[in-house]
Amino acid sequence: MSAEIDVKPKSLYDVDYQLWLEDTVAQLQSQNFSALDLENLIEEIESLGRSDKRSLNSYLKRLCEHLLKLSYWETERNRCFSGWDREIGNFRQEIQEILDDSPSLRNHLKNRYTAEYVKGRDLFLRVSKLDAKQVPEEPCFTLEQALDSKWLPWQPDLSDKD
Numbered sequence: 001m002s003a004e005i006d007v008k009p010k011s012l013y014d015v016d017y018q019l020w021l022e023d024t025v026a027q028l029q030s031q032n033f034s035a036l037d038l039e040n041l042i043e044e045i046e047s048l049g050r051s052d053k054r055s056l057n058s059y060l061k062r063l064c065e066h067l068l069k070l071s072y073w074e075t076e077r078n079r080c081f082s083g084w085d086r087e088i089g090n091f092r093q094e095i096q097e098i099l100d101d102s103p104s105l106r107n108h109l110k111n112r113y114t115a116e117y118v119k120g121r122d123l124f125l126r127v128s129k130l131d132a133k134q135v136p137e138e139p140c141f142t143l144e145q146a147l148d149s150k151w152l153p154w155q156p157d158l159s160d161k162d
Helices: 017-029 038-072 074-101 105-128 143-147
Strands: none
Touching (some): 038 074, 038 143, 074 143, 105 143
């Protein structure tokens, strides 16, 4: 008795992803819907939404981390301000670009804000070695402030410059 193994032939999707994309676009453009690899096309479209959400989460977490650095890491603020400020700007721009493409993701950002703040706080505490009691467990700035390109929780005192 030999066991038969049902081996599904590999699709173009499995063999050459880029060629599968080009073929899928061509099928869509020619409205040849019957030739579409719907199973993989649906999977790809679903993953696009997940990817944007994961990116938003990551940028928001890192934004919160850097805003907390400016807020609480007094011993490093003056020396690191320029780099932290640049990173804050980068994270804000990346978030805004995703929201410009998909404004409906603003609700996702609102829903994830507290959770990403907590993760950013954890990263901040790990690197700063500050006592966790010094940094609020709940967000100490609003999402609107975090995303506002003109707002920072701390600015260097420029009056000391000659």
